[in-house]
Amino acid sequence: MKCLVTGGAGFIGSHLVDRLLQDGHQVVVLDNFINGRPENLAQHHGSPSLSLQPVDITDYEAVPPHFRSVDWVFHLAALADVVPSIKRPLDYHRTNVDGTFNVLEAARLAGVKRFIYTASASCYGISDITPTPETAEVRPEYPYALSKYLGEQYVLHWGKVYQVPVLSLRLFNVYGPRSRTSGTYGAVFGVFLAQKLKNKPFTVVGDGTQRRDFIFVTDVANTLVMAAESNISHEVINTGSGQAHSVNYLVELLGGDVVYIPKRPGEPDCTQADISKIKKRLGWKPDVSFEEGVKIVLEHIDWWREAPVWTPETIGEAAAEWFKYLSDKKVL
Numbered sequence: 582m583k584c585l586v587t588g589g590a591g592f593i594g595s596h597l598v599d600r601l602l603q604d605g606h607q608v609v610v611l612d613n614f615i616n617g618r619p620e621n622l623a624q625h626h627g628s629p630s631l632s633l634q635p636v637d638i639t640d641y642e643a644v645p646p647h648f649r650s651v652d653w654v655f656h657l658a659a660l661a662d663v664v665p666s667i668k669r670p671l672d673y674h675r676t677n678v679d680g681t682f683n684v685l686e687a688a689r690l691a692g693v694k695r696f697i698y699t700a701s702a703s704c705y706g707i708s709d710i711t712p713t714p715e716t717a718e719v720r721p722e723y724p725y726a727l728s729k730y731l732g733e734q735y736v737l738h739w740g741k742v743y744q745v746p747v748l749s750l751r752l753f754n755v756y757g758p759r760s761r762t763s764g765t766y767g768a769v770f771g772v773f774l775a776q777k778l779k780n781k782p783f784t785v786v787g788d789g790t791q792r793r794d795f796i797f798v799t800d801v802a803n804t805l806v807m808a809a810e811s812n813i814s815h816e817v818i819n820t821g822s823g824q825a826h827s828v829n830y831l832v833e834l835l836g837g838d839v840v841y842i843p844k845r846p847g848e849p850d851c852t853q854a855d856i857s858k859i860k861k862r863l864g865w866k867p868d869v870s871f872e873e874g875v876k877i878v879l880e881h882i883d884w885w886r887e888a889p890v891w892t893p894e895t896i897g898e899a900a901a902e903w904f905k906y907l908s909d910k911k912v913l
Contacts (some may be wrong), residue, residue, distance in 0.1 A: 582694075583607045584809075585651045587684055588658030588813050590617030592760045593699065593752075596802040597655060598622060603628055604806065609647055611658065613637040621759050625849065638680035649693035653809045656684050656736075657699045663847075666725035667902045673886065677728035678735070685739045693745070695809045698736040699753040701729040702819065702852060704796075711825075712855035715751070715817050718767075722847035733817070740815040753821030753854050757798030758881040768876065769793075769828065773835055775888035783832050784896055787844035792825035792851045792880055797869035797877075804825075807863050814834065821854025822867045833873045842893050844906040845900065 584601050588594040589610030594617065601608050602625060609632045610622070625631045636643050638658050648654075659677050660666070666673045688696050704727075705713050706720030721727035733749045740747035756770045773783050791817070802819050832839055860863050869877070891899075 582809075583650055584653045584655065585609045585611065585648060586655045586657060587611045588617060588656075590614060590619060590621050590633065591657060592616075592757075593619075593755055593801055594655075594657045595621035595759055596757070596798045597657070597805050598625070599724040600633070600799075600802045602628065602804055606630070606653075608632070609634065609651065611638065611644070611647060613658075616661070616761060638683055639675050641683040641686070644683050645687040645690060648687045648693070651688075651691055651693050653695045653697070654684070654688045654693050655697045655699075655805055655809070656681065658684075659699075659732075661725065663723050663725055664899055664903055665766050666723055666728065667906055670724040673724050673728045677725075677836055678731045681732035681735050685735055685745070689739060689743050689745050693822040695747050696736065696740075696747045697805055697808050697877060698733060698747065698749045699805070700733040700749045700817070701726060702751045702753045702821065702854065704730040704733070704751065705849075705852075707847070707849045711851050712823065712853040713819070714821055714855040715858060724868070735785060737815065737817070746812055746814045748811075748815075749817045750804060750808060750820045751771045752801060753794040753796055753819070753852060755798055755801050756795050757878060758884055759798070769831070771885060771888055773831070774878065774882055774885040775890050777837055778882060778886055779833055781890055781892070782838040782840040783835070784893055785828055785832060785839050785841050786848075788841065789829035789832065789839070790827055790850075791848070792827045792853065794821040794823070794825050794853045795831075795871055795874070796820065796822045796867060797874040800867045800869055803868070804859070804863070804865055807865055811863055813862055816862075818859050818862065819854040819856055820859060821856055822871065823852035823854055823856040824871065825851050826871050831875065834872065835879070840893055842896055845903055847903075
């Protein structure tokens with residue numbers, strides 16, 4: 582197949598490109614390198630099966646020419662993280678909503694055979710149901726979560742109105758080598774690994790008992806390929822490990838001292854995917870256990886050597902907008 586991956590030089594996208602090339606597909610990557618890094622694809626330098634195009638998906642005129650003869654589209658390009666989405670909601674709307682529209686329209690006009698969208702489980706917000714099924718109420722708590730959900734709605738609508746063969750995978754907490762090493766305070770693995778390299782204590786939010794559904798990045802790449810190979814369309818499917826592990830357990834596996842910082846508003850005590858649908862519909866299950874995944878990450882810890890090292894003070898400054906807008910307020 583000829584595949585197009587938006588955000589293909591990013592964390593998840595580069596692992597997907599690895600898998601697609603391994604399977605013998607032709608791959609076109611669109612990336613503006615705001616989050617993505619050319620080094621993530623350096624192992625494929627000179628490959629005749631890979632075309633890397635510096636394209637910003639918010640520029641509609643620049644997008645369609647790259648969709649000629651494309652069979653599968655994997656739309657991963659997005660702005661991530663909670664804090665910057667609160668500070669810069671317009672940027673998030675332009676990339677995650679308008680950008681998704683541009684990619685969808687280009688795919689529709691090109692008559693692609695499959696369109697796979699990477700949605701975010703953050704759309705569930707603080708869910709009443711754990712493990713959380715796809716039928717749970719959608720409650721976005723911040724602009725990032727809302728923008729990813731709006732992108733998903735566009736994807737499903739294009740599937741309904743224009744019969745574009747779409748499928749949306751709601752990803753839970755993805756981790757692994759090549760995850761982002763810079764940017765505003767965000768992903769727990771990047772924060773912790775940079776701290777470990779500098780022999781600094783891990784900054785654990787709250788009491789550390791909050792649990793997350795961590796899924797290893799190669800498991801996600803495998804899921805995306807299986808979704809494209811399937812004949813399932815116009816559906817939403819959770820993509821997680823189906824298990825939840827505490828931040829305290831992660832710290833135990835990584836090994837190091839801990840300092841606790843205030844709990845952040847709008848964050849659930851537990852995220853855990855109900856993966857019964859993906860098991861039934863795709864015949865998929867995760868291959869990498871949490872313990873194995875953390876071990877692999879530690880083996881690649883040098884990847885985070887240049888990452889910013891966060892302290893309770895700098896985290897407090899970075900997250901000030903978070904608390905300003907999301908803390909509970911009484912209406913007088």
